[in-house]
Amino acid sequence: MSERVVVDPITRIEGHLRIEAEMDGETISRAYSSGTMVRGIETILLGRDPRDAWAFAQRICGVCTLVHGLASARSVEDALGIRLPPNAQLIRNLMIGAQYVHDHVMHFYHLHALDWVDVVSALSADPKATAELAQSLSSWSKSSPGYFADTQKRLKGFVESGQLGIFANGYWGHPAYKLPPEANLMAVAHYLEALAWQRDAARLHAIFGGKNPHPNVVVGGVASPIDLESDSALNAKKLAEVQRVITAMQQFVDQVYVPDTLAIAGFYKDWFQRGEGLGNFMCYGDLPATGSMDPATYLFPRGVILNRDLTTIHDVDLHDAAQIQEFVSHSWYDYSGGKQTGLHPYAGQTTLDYDGRGGVKPPYKQLAVDDGYSWLKAPRWQGHAVEVGPLARVLLLYAKNHAQTRELVDSTLSKLDLPVSALFSTLGRTAARTLETKIVVDQMQGWYDQLIANIRSGDISTFDATRWDPSTWPAEARGAGFMEAPRGALGHWIVIKDGRIANYQAVVPSTWNAGPRDPADQAGAYEAALQDNHQLADVKQPIEILRTIHSFDPCIACAVHLSDPQTGERLEIKVT
Template sequence: MSKRIVVDPITRIEGHLRIEAEMDQGKIIGAYSSGTMVRGLELVLKGRDPRDAWALAQRICGVCTTTHSLAALRSVEDALKYEIPKNANYIRNIMNAVIYVHDHIVHFYHLHALDWVDVASALKADPAAASAAAQKMSNWSKSSPGYFKELQNKLKRVVESGQLSIFTNGYWGHPLYKLPSEVNLILLAHYLEALDEQRELVKIHTIFGGKNPHPHYVVGGMATPLDLNSETAVNTAQLAMISDLIDQAIQFIEQVYMPDLYAMAYYYKDWLYGGGIQNYLCYGDFPERSVFDRKSFWFPSGVIVDGNLHDVKPVDPWNESEIEEFVNHSWYTYNGGEEAGKHPWQGETIFNFTGPKPPFDTLDTENKYSWIKTPRWKEQPMEVGPLARMMMGYATNHRDIKPAMEESLRRAGLPLSALHSALGRTFARGIETRVLGQHLRKMMDEFIANIKSGDQVTFNPEKWDPANWPKEAKGVGIVEAPRGALAHWSIIQDGTIKNWQAIVPTTWNAAPRDKKGTQGAYEASLMNVPVHDPKQPLEILRIIHSFDPCLACAVHLTDLENNETLSIKIE
C-alpha cells in the first residue's frame, strides 16, 4: 500500500514550494510539484508605459534581481527594434555574469550544501587533519589548524546554546551523509566565507546600476555615465575596483568552490539519483555584438531531447507554434477552454482556484494543484538551467565550455552520463561558474579597452520618444538567467503595454503535469528514488535543491495573514 510524503514548505529556496511523493516499498512511485502562491504581475504591467516595464518586472524576484530587468528591456527593445550602444551591451553582460557567479556561490553554499554537509559531524573533526586535507585540496590561504579550531569552537558554542539558528531542523546524522568529519568542517568554513564573497561581488552592480538588489537600467542602453577622469561618472578608480572584485571572485571559484565540488563528487559519486526527463532547453545569451544577432551569443541556444547530444534542435521563442503554456493542472483558466495551450503572446492570466483552501492535507492531483502553469516546447517538457547550458555547450563543441567540462569530469572521476543527476546538476553549476568567471574577466578587459579607444556612449536616444514607435509592436526578451531559460513576451499598442507574459526558469522546471499527464522536470526527477526515512526525506531535498528553485519568480502574491489566496480585481 502506497504512502504519501508531504514536504511543505521546501526550505532554503526562494518562495513557496510544496512537494508530495507517493511511496511504495521504499521508493517514490509518484511525485507532484505545487507552487502555493498566486501569480499576478503580468496584470500589473498592463496599461503601463513599456519604458517602465524593466523596473516593475524586476520586482518578480529579489534574488535573480537583474535578470527580469534584462528580459523586460530586451522584450521592449525587440518590439521597437531598438539597438543599444556597444558599452551598454558590455555593462549589461557584465552585470548579468556577476549575478550568475554570485547566485551560484550562494546556491552551492547557503541553499544546497547542507544537503551534503553534516554540521554535527564537523564537531568531531580534528582541526589539524582538516587543515592538512584543505591544503591538499588547494592553496587557499585560510587553512591553518588554528583557523579550523577557532571555527569549530564557535560551532560548539552555537550548539551548546540550544539556538541553532540557520542549522535548526537539519537531518544531522542521517546515513546519507558521507563526507568525513574533516571535510564537513572545511565546507562549513567555506559556507561562512562565501557570505563575505557574495557581499563583495555585487558591489559591481552598485557601481554600474546604482544599487543592489534592483539596479537601474534604461530602455535604449544604460543610465551609466562613463568618464575615466570624472568624479561624477564611472571612472578609472571604479573600473579598477570592478576588475579587482572580478579577480577576487575568480580566486574564490578556483581555490574554494571548485575544490569543494571535487571533494563532494568524490564521496558522493555513487549517489546519481534525480536525472529526470533529460530534455534540455537553452535560449542562449551574452551577445558579443547585439542581442539581435543570436549567432554572436556566447552561450549557445538549442534543444536536446532524451539526452541525445548528437542532435541539437533549434529553439525559436518567436515561433508561435513552438512554446505554449497549458493550464490543465494549474489554478488558471483560458478563454475558449483549457485543452489547448497558448503561446505567451496570446497568453492570459485568469485565476481559477478550484482546490480546498490551504492548509490542506494533500493536493487534488487528479485535477488542478499548482499556481504554476505548464510550459512546453512542441508539447514536450524541458529542463532549463546550468545543466542544460553545460550539456548544450558540450553538444555544440563550445570553445570554453566543452574543455572545462572534460577537465572537471576527469578531475572528479565522473563520466559525462553522471551529470544526469542531482549531483551532476550541482557539479554542472560549478563548471558554469568557473567558465563564466573567466568570461567575465574577458568581457571586462574588452570593455575597458573600448572606453580607452574613446567610446563613452551608453545610451541611444533614437527611439526613446513614443512618437517614433509603431502603432502596435510585439517583442520577446530572452535571457539565460542563473536558473535557466527566461523570456518575457510583450505586446505594445498605442504606446502602452497591451499584454505581457513571462515564462521563468522555475516555471519550466517546477511545472505540474500537462494535459497528457506528462511530468515536468521536478516531478520526473523524483521518480524511483529510494527514501531511507520518510520522516527525514533528505533525498527529496537534495534533488529539488539541485535545481535551485525560485518560486517567487514562478508565482506571486499571497495573503500571509489569513493564509488564503488573494482575490485580485483589475479595474
C-alpha cells in the same frame, strides 16, 4: 488516496513549494510539484508605458535582482528594433556574469551544501587534519589549523547554547551523510566565508546600476554613463573597483568553490546515477558579443536537446506560437478557451479558476493531482517537457564543442572516474553549475578588458536614444525579451498597442522546471527527477527529496502570477 510523503514547505528556497511523493515501498513512484504562493506583476503592467516595465518586472523576484529587469528591457528593445551600443552590451554582460557568480556560490554553500554536509559532525573533526585536507585541494590562504580550530569553536558555541542559528532544523546525523568530519568542518568554514564574500560580489551591480538589489536598467542601454573624471558617472576609480571584484570572484571560484564541489562529489558518486528525469534540455542562449541579439554571437548557445542526444540541437523560436505554449490543465488557473488549451505567451492569460465557492484554495492534506494542484503553469516546447538551467547550458556548450567547457567537463569526470552520462543526474546538475561559474567568471575578465579598450579608443556611448520617443513607434508591436538567468531560460513577452502595454507574460525558469503535469500527463522537470531512482532511507527525514529539488536551485516567487478577475485585486492579506 494513496500514501504520500509530503514536504511542505521545501526550505532553503525563495518562495513556497510543496512536494508530494507517492511511495512504492521505499521508492518514489510518482511525484507532484506545487507552487503555493501567488503574485500579480503581469497584470500590474497592463496599460503602462513599456519603457517603465523593467522597474515593475524586476520586482518579480528579490534573488535574481537583475534578470527580470533585463529581460523586460530586452522585450521592448525587440519589439521596437533597438540595437545596443557595444559598451552597453559589455556592461550588461558584466552585470549578468556577476549575478551568475554571486548566485551560484550562494546556492552551493547556503542553499544546497547542507544537503551533503553534516554540520554537527564537524565538531569531532581534527583541525590539523582539516587543514591538510584543504591544503591538498587548493592554495586558498585560509587553510591553517588555527583557522579551522576557530571555526570549530564558533560552531561548538552554537551547539552548546542550544541554538544552532543558521544551522537549525537540519537532519544532522542522517545515515545518508557520508563526508568525514574533516570535510564537514572545511565546508562549514567555507559556508561562513561565503557569507562575507557575497557582500563584495554584490558591489559590481551597485557600481554599474547604482544599487543592489534591483539595480537600475534602461531600455536602449544601461544606466551607467562613462566619464572618467566625474564622481557621478562610471569613472577610473569605479572601473578599478570592478577589476578588483572580478579578481576576488575568480580567486574564490578557483580556490574554494570548484575544489569543494569536487571533494564533496567524490563521496556521493551514487548521486550521479539518479535524479535526471526528463532527458530533454533547453537554452534560449545569452551573453552576446555585439550590440545585437544575434544568436551566433552568444556565449551560451540557443537550442534544445531531446532524449540526451548531444549530436542533434533543435532550433528555438520564441515568437513561434507552435513552439512555446503554457498549459493550465493541472493549475489553479483557467483559459477562455478551456483548461486543455495551450497558449503562446503573446496570447497568454492569467485568470483564476473559480470553482463556485469564491475561489480555489490549496488543500492542506493532499493535493488533488487529477485536477489543479499548483499556482504554476506547465510550459512546453513543441509539446515536450524540458529542463532549463546550468545543466542545460553546459550540455549545449559541450554539444557545440566549446573548448573550455569540453576541458572542464572531461577533466572533472576523469577525476571522479565517471562517464559523460553522469552529467544527467542530481549531482551532474550541481557540478554543471560549478563549472558554468568557472566559465562565466573567466569570461568576465575578457568583457572588462574589451570595455576598457573601447573607452581608451574614445568610445564612451552606453545608450541608444533613437527609438526613445513613442511618436516613432508603430501602432502595434510585440517582442520577446529573453535571457539565461542563473536558474535557466527566462522569457518576457510584451504586446504594445498605441504606446501602452496591452499584454505581458513572463515564463520563468522555475515555471519550466517546477510546473505541474500537462494535459498529456507529462511530468515537469522536478516531478520527473524525483521519479528517477529515488529511495528514501527515512520517510520522516526525506533528505533525498531535498537533494534533488535543491539541485535545481528552486526560486518559486517568480513562477506564480495571479489576478482576481472578478474584483481586480492581486492579493488580499487578512490579519486575524
